[in-house]
Amino acid sequence: MSVTSDAVAAEARSRAEGAASPEGGAGSPWQPKILAFCCNWCTYAGADLAGLNRMNYPADIRLLRVPCSGRVNPQHVLRALQDGCDGVLVCGCHPGDCHYVSGNYYAKRRMMVFKRLLEYSGLRPGRFQVRWISGSEAGKFRDTVVSVTEQISQMGPMASDAPSLEALAGADALLEAARGAGDAR
Amino acid sequence: MRIGVFVCHCGSNIAGTVDVERVAREALKLPGVVFSDTNKYTCSAPGQESVCSAIKENALDRVVIASCSPRMHEATFRKMIAEKTDLNPYMLEIANIREQCSWVHKDREQGTRKACDLVAMAVAKVSCDRELFTTNLPVERRALVIGGGIAGIQAALDIADAGFPVTLVERESSIGGKMVMLDKTFPTMDCSACICTPKMSEAAENPNIEIKSLTEVESVSGYIGSFDVTLREKAKYVDYDVCTGCGLCETKCPTKKIPSEFNQGLSTRTAIYKPFPQAVPSKPTIDAEHCKKLQSGKCGVCEKVCPTGAIRYDDVDRVTTQRYGAIVVASGYELIDWTGLYGEYGAGRYPDVITGLQFERIVNASGPTEGHILRPSDRTEPKTTVIVKCVGSRDPNKGVSYCSRACCMYAAKHAHQYLDKVPDGTCYVFYMDVRCAGKGYDEFYMRTLQDGAIYVRGRVSKIYPEGDGLVCMGEDTLSGEIVRVKADMVVLETAMVPSRGSDVLASKLNVQRGPEGFFTEAHPKLRPVETNTAGVYLAGVAQGPKDIPDTVAQAGAVASKVIGLFARGQIESNPMLSKVDVSRCSGCRACVDVCPYGALGLVQANLRENSRKVTRTVCQVNEGLCQGCGACSVACRSGALDLLGFSDEGIMQEVEMLCQ
Numbered sequence: 001m002s003v004t005s006d007a008v009a010a011e012a013r014s015r016a017e018g019a020a021s022p023e024g025g026a027g028s029p030w031q032p033k034i035l036a037f038c039c040n041w042c043t044y045a046g047a048d049l050a051g052l053n054r055m056n057y058p059a060d061i062r063l064l065r066v067p068c069s070g071r072v073n074p075q076h077v078l079r080a081l082q083d084g085c086d087g088v089l090v091c092g093c094h095p096g097d098c099h100y101v102s103g104n105y106y107a108k109r110r111m112m113v114f115k116r117l118l119e120y121s122g123l124r125p126g127r128f129q130v131r132w133i134s135g136s137e138a139g140k141f142r143d144t145v146v147s148v149t150e151q152i153s154q155m156g157p158m159a160s161d162a163p164s165l166e167a168l169a170g171a172d173a174l175l176e177a178a179r180g181a182g183d184a185r
Numbered sequence: 186m187r188i189g190v191f192v193c194h195c196g197s198n199i200a201g202t203v204d205v206e207r208v209a210r211e212a213l214k215l216p217g218v219v220f221s222d223t224n225k226y227t228c229s230a231p232g233q234e235s236v237c238s239a240i241k242e243n244a245l246d247r248v249v250i251a252s253c254s255p256r257m258h259e260a261t262f263r264k265m266i267a268e269k270t271d272l273n274p275y276m277l278e279i280a281n282i283r284e285q286c287s288w289v290h291k292d293r294e295q296g297t298r299k300a301c302d303l304v305a306m307a308v309a310k311v312s313c314d315r316e317l318f319t320t321n322l323p324v325e326r327r328a329l330v331i332g333g334g335i336a337g338i339q340a341a342l343d344i345a346d347a348g349f350p351v352t353l354v355e356r357e358s359s360i361g362g363k364m365v366m367l368d369k370t371f372p373t374m375d376c377s378a379c380i381c382t383p384k385m386s387e388a389a390e391n392p393n394i395e396i397k398s399l400t401e402v403e404s405v406s407g408y409i410g411s412f413d414v415t416l417r418e419k420a421k422y423v424d425y426d427v428c429t430g431c432g433l434c435e436t437k438c439p440t441k442k443i444p445s446e447f448n449q450g451l452s453t454r455t456a457i458y459k460p461f462p463q464a465v466p467s468k469p470t471i472d473a474e475h476c477k478k479l480q481s482g483k484c485g486v487c488e489k490v491c492p493t494g495a496i497r498y499d500d501v502d503r504v505t506t507q508r509y510g511a512i513v514v515a516s517g518y519e520l521i522d523w524t525g526l527y528g529e530y531g532a533g534r535y536p537d538v539i540t541g542l543q544f545e546r547i548v549n550a551s552g553p554t555e556g557h558i559l560r561p562s563d564r565t566e567p568k569t570t571v572i573v574k575c576v577g578s579r580d581p582n583k584g585v586s587y588c589s590r591a592c593c594m595y596a597a598k599h600a601h602q603y604l605d606k607v608p609d610g611t612c613y614v615f616y617m618d619v620r621c622a623g624k625g626y627d628e629f630y631m632r633t634l635q636d637g638a639i640y641v642r643g644r645v646s647k648i649y650p651e652g653d654g655l656v657c658m659g660e661d662t663l664s665g666e667i668v669r670v671k672a673d674m675v676v677l678e679t680a681m682v683p684s685r686g687s688d689v690l691a692s693k694l695n696v697q698r699g700p701e702g703f704f705t706e707a708h709p710k711l712r713p714v715e716t717n718t719a720g721v722y723l724a725g726v727a728q729g730p731k732d733i734p735d736t737v738a739q740a741g742a743v744a745s746k747v748i749g750l751f752a753r754g755q756i757e758s759n760p761m762l763s764k765v766d767v768s769r770c771s772g773c774r775a776c777v778d779v780c781p782y783g784a785l786g787l788v789q790a791n792l793r794e795n796s797r798k799v800t801r802t803v804c805q806v807n808e809g810l811c812q813g814c815g816a817c818s819v820a821c822r823s824g825a826l827d828l829l830g831f832s833d834e835g836i837m838q839e840v841e842m843l844c845q
């Protein structure tokens with residue numbers, strides 16, 4: 001599935017611009033709303049380090065601190081996508097480095113199953129991403145934010161992305177059916 | 186609900202990019218917010234004072250502080266609320282508008298908008314916060330120190346001197362680490378043995394210190410104040426209660442050709458051995474791999490000659506478990522294996538290309554050459570010596586990208602020692618940079634130049650044999666010319682890398698390592714000896730390359746942290762733990778299987794349901810074991826489990842607020 005082909009990107013951009021100024025007049029350009037669930041010990045710390053190092057990255061991202069990526073419920077992600085975020089990131093410690101031993105393994109399996117479900121039913125890949133960034137990888141954090149913001153910007157607003165919206169409409173039921181998927185040891 | 190929002194300027198750190206006044210004004214429009222204010226420095230005494238009086242005057246019941254990262258000052262503000270107001274300290278949320286906003290965004294409008302969003306999310310979350318209460322947990326006043334180098338020895342001595350028992354665990358047969366192998370130490374050139382071995386025996390004699398050699402950590406469980414640690418002490422085949430350390434066994438052992446680890450392979454040792462004369466414990470062990478008796482059953486000489494009958498060929502590993510309140514990691518370093526990386530330096534084929542540590546043994550009076558500088562191949566005195574710095578260091582293509590920090594100084598030391606002992610010798614030092622920051626360090630380097638050391642700026646690109654010597658070829662980057670130096674001996678100052686097994690140790694202790702593999706401190710500036718796992722501390726090169734003065738200083742800092750913890754004698758528990766709503770729990774055990782700490786179990790509970798008494802299987806949280814990760818709350822199919830402090834509702838409200 002290639003969503004980054006030029007034609008699609010251009011279409012997304014024009015749609016994005018349309019959405020930003022509904023009256024067709026000049027307004028502030030559309031900016032994506034991206035929510036990142038970050039674990040306290042690795043990615044949130046990596047983001048803090050990016051700050052300490054005064055790295056620069058796009059301001060469209062909002063971090064939501066959780067103790068562990070294993071704390072993130074697919075329902076949280078789903079709600080964010082349904083209610084107005086254009087993209088969602090779930091970030092945690094590298095596999096093997098979880099502060100809570102195995103939380104990120106659960107996160108990985110749960111989120112992968114969930115991501116496949118959403119994408120199967122139409123969500124554009126890229127809207128929901130899972131990344132592992134350690135507390136010392138400030139540069140990786142910045143690069144991730146830059147690339148994710150770019151991807152989401154190219155896709156345009158969720159509100160004008162029919163396939164993605166469709167995917168979310170049926171997702172509650174899917175999620176209910178898939179509860180606990182990925183938790184088997 | 187009466188929420189107060191306090192926005193910090195942090196001088197110009199935040200206010201420079203974010204319009205804090207506007208953030209405070211916008212906050213007043215949020216549901217539940219009845220008060221907002223800004224402060225130059227909220228964390229300062231006057232800042233805290235003004236927050237506390239605002240809480241009282243406006244009868245606030247929840248507080249949002251928009252400032253630096255919660256990882257920085259959440260604890261400070263919690264403490265402030267607990268001590269100076271009537272509010273529960275957990276009715277607080279921090280919006281990180283510095284590290285994750287003002288410091289990373291240049292555009293004032295965008296930064297301000299983001300700060301407003303972050304404050305709104307924090308307000309949404311604080312609306313869901315509940316009062317939480319800590320309990321005091323006892324601290325086992327006994328410390329475990331892992332690694333018996335100078336870092337571990339110093340930390341153990343300092344803790345023991347304050348009156349607390351310490352177990353010092355060393356995986357080799359003697360403590361001392363690398364320092365005891367060194368000849369003299371820069372910049373004062375004290376004899377290393379003269380300052381290290383007294384500390385070793387002090388540790389051995391201190392009644393509060395138990396030294397366990399040939400011992401490694403098998404497993405660790407528990408948390409700060411009560412870690413249960415299982416240690417495996419390898420079989421020594423010698424009964425230390427009976428052995429007097431007379432050394433007769435060593436002189437009679439027929440297996441004599443084993444390369445000595447202590448002398449870096451430049452001499453040999455026996456199968457029953459003490460690694461060096463001043464070893465602590467001062468008793469021999471049998472190297473089972475090389476012992477004839479243990480390998481083939483034939484020999485038994487040591488048993489025959491031992492005057493006290495201390496030899497135990499049937500000795501086995503001893504596994505013991507003990508509770509400790511604090512753990513110090515002082516596992517030090519190894520030198521990078523340059524032979525696998527530098528084919529152009531001969532990959533170890535030329536005996537006269539040696540490492541810095543081998544040079545330390547050669548120049549040492551009790552070393553393999555009794556302190557005469559003789560090269561390994563033919564035991565002649567090298568008239569020209571080349572020292573190559575940064576072998577493996579600062580070279581991500583070959584070795585590691587970081588600077589190993591001590592090498593500039595010990596390279597100068599080696600040049601000085603060589604020129605001192607071989608007055609008619611010539612010494613070249615190939616260098617990338619000369620980094621001698623430290624008290625008396627640059628002066629030391631200058632003296633080495635005065636001694637006559639010739640510094641050439643450039644990496645050596647090739648070493649090849651010619652006649653009975655070696656040619657070092659490289660570019661002098663200052664003149665741009667290719668230089669070829671005919672040398673009799675080459676000393677490679679190789680990179681420090683984390684001790685082997687650091688990865689395994691890190692996962693046992695649940696502490697993090699940086700990309701280079703050294704253990705990560707909790708904060709590079711403000712918490713340099715703590716780790717992110719409470720109760721586990723770092724000393725010495727285990728945390729990153731450093732020299733002995735820095736190592737000793739860090740070990741002292743660790744000791745003061747441990748002593749502080751033990752002096753308090755108790756710690757506050759973390760109340761942000763999982764909580765089960767038994768009325769919704771179906772006892773399905775999905776959570777039990779997910780918990781990495783075994784903190785969840787199933788119990789029979791007597792409940793009242795629909796005004797009837799029922800007995801059902803439900804889940805129970807063991808608050809001593811729960812660490813508050815929240816993995817179970819996601820696994821719970823009936824929504825019975827929630828994580829206090831990061832509740833489902835709180836997270837959902839944050840999400841909703843952002844989406845608005």
Ligand SMILES: Cc1cc2nc3c(=O)[nH]c(=O)nc-3n(C[C@H](O)[C@H](O)[C@H](O)COP(=O)(O)OP(=O)(O)OC[C@H]3O[C@@H](n4cnc5c(N)ncnc54)[C@H](O)[C@@H]3O)c2cc1C
Binds near residue numbers: 333736
């Ligand atoms: C050639 C050379 C010359 C130097 N010269 C100087 C000098 O002149 N002046 C100076 O200030 N510095 C010098 N240094 C640096 C100095 O060696 C270090 O700063 C110092 O030794 C660090 O001590 P440490 O205790 O942190 O580590 P180490 O000395 O490496 O001690 C670590 C100990 O922990 C043990 N250990 C490791 N893992 C485990 C485990 N899992 N379980 C149990 N035990 C474990 C190891 O066996 C070792 O005994 C020199 C270094 C080199 C290589």
